[in-house]
Amino acid sequence: MSWLRARVRVLVGALEHLAGGLGTAALAFGVLLWALVVALASPAGVGLPLAHPALRGLRAVADRERARLTRWGPAVLAPGPVPGGLRAAIQDPFVRRELAWLPLHGLLGFLVGVFGLALPLYAVQDLTFPLWYRFVDPDQGRPSFVLWRVDSLADALWVAVLGLGWLVATVAAVPLLARVQAAPGRRLLSPPPGIDLSLRVAELTATRAAALDAHAVELRRIERSLHDGTQNRLVAVTVLLGAARRARQRDPARADEILGQAQDAAEQALGELRTVVRGILPPVLDDRGLSGALDGLAASCAVPCRVVVDVSVRCAASVEATAYFVVAEALTNVVKHSGASEVTVAVRRERERLVVVVDDDGRGGADEARGSGLTGIRRRVEAFDGRLTLTSPPGGPTRMWVELPCGS
Template sequence: MGAVIGVRRRGWQAVRATGRLLLGLLLVPVCLIGLALFLLTFVSSATFIGLIILPYVVRLNRWIAGRGRRVAAGWLGRPVTAEYATIEGGVLARARIVLGDPMTWRDTAWIAGHIVTGPILAALGLGVWAALGFGPSLPIWWWAPLPEHAVYLLGFAVDSWPRVIVAVPLLVAAVATAGSYVLPWLATAEAVLTRLLLATPERVRLAERVAELTETRTAALDAHGAELRRIERDLHDGAQARLVSIAMRLGVAERMLAADPDQAATLIAEARLSTEETMTELRDIIRGMYPPILADRGLPGAVAALAARCPIPVAATVTGVDRLPAAVEAAAYFVVAEALTNVARHSAAATATVHVSAADDLLTLRVSDDGRGGADETAGTGLAGIRRRVAAFDGGTDLSSPPGGPTTLTVELPCG
């Protein structure tokens, strides 16, 4: 039973491999078009028209390479990914980007190579099936009125019915066995070659990752420095000044206590009131460093409190969130707080929603409103600060705010 299952599995693998090889063959005409257009526009890139057309041809080749990656990934069972430079800017900038992107030349090399290897591998695959189909037709070839009235297989003459009866099963079994190994090997060879050429090299990924982490670390250090300066400024200009004022009032009251008790009592009352205001201000500063509500009620309670304090109606939902690392909770709290502040100040929205969820070591925050949209990160609305704070955790920020609304801010924070 196990042998039968193994034979069926190998047969199915051979069929799948043939399908992959034929899909690769179907890409060959498109590759010819893409390569011809690229060579034509590259040669004519010395002219202004060539520079204009070149990015569009590169986009076409990226699409062709994407189809090749998809075919290879389907056979290998894992994705074949590539990272391209974003094509933007003016005519010269766009041409410089596509010509300076290493993936442009890797795509071109794969397209040129696939024009040759695609038909060869497909022909080899179809040749296996042709050899397999020759076995059952062997009696016809032998029975046909050939000059020698015999068919030779590797020097073995098939010139009688007993020899036909022996040769046909042996030929079919031999070709089927060889094909069950050869066809998957051909498909694997094509997929591996595609992955080698079309996947972004690991060294490039590591270099880009190092650059990204360096950038986010710099942003985190800048944000941390700005936060320390803000706290110092608040303490110096606020709490410290109030404490100096309290000390001065108490000193004056101490000197006036014997001569004018009523005036001294007034100064003491003012000092007490100023002390309460200073305590409130200190609590606000502490809340800006790490909100106490996070320690008391966790992120769900803190989000509910932020929604309740917002001037516009906010529907807040939190699912799958338990206690998280303190830094992640604080970052999520400030993201929601800043987002709701933006909604209240700039969106002219009637309602807003906040949804917080955690799954697979990833905390997702989504803040939406039905306002006028058109949110701009460069307009000093705090969105750039949110992005920097999230980048420090190696998270992601996505903003959708078309003119007329709605606006949706989605933030993902690793929380493992």
């Protein structure tokens, strides 16, 4: 049963990969047509003003493909903007590699995506044909690739046998087709030799700055929590104890009442201190693991929440804590801003990365610029050299995709 679940998960992931690649291939095909028009019009001087915008469009599509490939495997580092000026842009090694990638992905990637997504459709059509063959014309309503006339249930069952063949082909070929579709991008959109290291250094420098910022924000949060909460409670305890000491001789009953107030204030201070400690590293992660900790978050969420965790080997405590805080902040945003009726949290391990996906059916339109806590989540994630991808079109749904490296 576990083998079957693994195969289904691989197949679904490959279909998603093909669908995403088909989208970027369609964009690449559009840019390819644009580039051909520019090339044909350039000898007359008409296309030259459009050449640099075409290269910027190419860079935008290539960056989308890089982001897609990064979500499904090793990171493909993206360069900066296209250099200004047509001559400098043409001489840029990234642009040259992107120009070589464009026809491959725009044509081959599109065809591979269409064929790969058609396989499961053929399988479903033929497997279910015995259920609906009576409602179609035997001469005109036969499924694709069926060469015989279907007049009886026996003929329709032979179509279902063909559907089993399509199903086997789907399971066997779709993951391979997904890799074929991604191969040109992984080869040609990666940085040229010698440039990869400099890009990586720049990315790590930015990541280190984000980590320092996140650390400073966390220290300010802890300091503010201690100053505004626990410290004030302890000051109140000190004041109440002094008042009880002065009232002990004059009015013992009043002294007992004040001591009771001091005890309540001390208990509140301890509660707030525990809250601060849990905010640093939740003890529930040690006690119940990531799955149990996320179940606790889901149980306390005001919006119905479903949690699916598929992590066979535990990650480092810091990685699990980051995943926990990401989900906690995401659920807080869902409750406050989304108007959703349901939210799903899925956590799984893919090779050396922990993937956290939070989906809700709310109104969408989430924007980091509006200060909804997304900036803090991104800083936490990037501090661990992770990646966050947010998809939230107006009207919904919203998907937050987080990847955290968690070792081998």
